Amino acid sequence: MSAPGSLPPIAIIGTGSMGGAILAGLRAGAPDVRVRVTTRSEASAAALRADGVEARAVEHDSDANAWAVSGAGVVVLGVKPAQIVAVLGELAPTLDPAALVVSVAAGITTAAMEAAAPNPVVRAMPNTPSLVGRGVTGVSGGARSTATHLALADDLFRLVGTVVELPESQIDALSTISGSGPAYVFLLIEEFTRAAQAMGFDENVARLLAEQTFIGATALLEASGEDPEELRRRVTSPKGTTEQAVGVLQGAKLSALFTRAAEAALARARELAAGA
Ligand SMILES: NC(=O)C1=CN([C@@H]2O[C@H](COP(=O)(O)OP(=O)(O)OC[C@H]3O[C@@H](n4cnc5c(N)ncnc54)[C@H](O)[C@@H]3O)[C@@H](O)[C@H]2O)C=CC1
Numbered sequence: 001m002s003a004p005g006s007l008p009p010i011a012i013i014g015t016g017s018m019g020g021a022i023l024a025g026l027r028a029g030a031p032d033v034r035v036r037v038t039t040r041s042e043a044s045a046a047a048l049r050a051d052g053v054e055a056r057a058v059e060h061d062s063d064a065n066a067w068a069v070s071g072a073g074v075v076v077l078g079v080k081p082a083q084i085v086a087v088l089g090e091l092a093p094t095l096d097p098a099a100l101v102v103s104v105a106a107g108i109t110t111a112a113m114e115a116a117a118p119n120p121v122v123r124a125m126p127n128t129p130s131l132v133g134r135g136v137t138g139v140s141g142g143a144r145s146t147a148t149h150l151a152l153a154d155d156l157f158r159l160v161g162t163v164v165e166l167p168e169s170q171i172d173a174l175s176t177i178s179g180s181g182p183a184y185v186f187l188l189i190e191e192f193t194r195a196a197q198a199m200g201f202d203e204n205v206a207r208l209l210a211e212q213t214f215i216g217a218t219a220l221l222e223a224s225g226e227d228p229e230e231l232r233r234r235v236t237s238p239k240g241t242t243e244q245a246v247g248v249l250q251g252a253k254l255s256a257l258f259t260r261a262a263e264a265a266l267a268r269a270r271e272l273a274a275g276a
């Protein structure tokens, strides 16, 4: 596997939440690699330029995407799923046919992208904790992608966290867990904060209690190497208070609710693949 320092010039087409997180990882982990990025709006591109990034906006310069991919060995597509095939088709005439195209779009298959350009394609599904170097990214190669292409994608996403290689048939399923998962966690924290306010704490104290409890519990999970079930047992004194709280959550069929949430995300990924 090549070292991050050997990454070729990189273009990021669509530098929003996800493209921006990858950009942050690249700047921190491989500062010598040439990175050119694009956005739709000139205001976003100007903000990136003010931060020292080579950025152009398509609304201001219709050749911005062609400029970004010129000389690039890896092109990351960070636009919305519905735009992926059209944007790749527009880029195809200017793109080096040997350049690796990496899409992070939910639902869009490597086959759909391979029909739009002659390039090797890797499909990736990162998540937003990539912004702080703690992402999880699933990667899967298309029909033209070799072990070298996958290693290149691994190198790129290892700059922003952990990488899992898997068959493309599992990428949508991974997306329902690690891709969407940060939203599940933030929603739980929001609800936990509301429960604290209902107990009479003002908003600031409620937030502090809820957020630091989540952060502390996950830090304990990571540092101890114990199963979450065992760590939960240690909080739950027999006939104590936690037992009552956990009983209420389990009685509300929390487990089935998580499965239904993941199934709903999977169904949407399949709709996106079908162009809906
Ligand atoms: N937000 C997330 O947690 C994750 C998102 N993704 C995928 O990342 C992709 C982007 O999602 P977000 O970052 O959330 O959306 P976003 O709306 O924050 O970013 C999209 C970016 O694309 C730019 N853009 C739009 N049209 C463009 C064009 N023609 N040329 C160049 N740039 C253009 C926009 O200016 C914006 O910067 C989606 O395909 C999504 O499925 C994947 C994993 C996680």
Ligand SMILES: O=C(O)[C@@H]1CCC=N1
Binding pocket: 106, 175, 179, 180
């Ligand atoms: O919500 C979405 O469609 C994207 C893919 C996974 C996380 N965000």
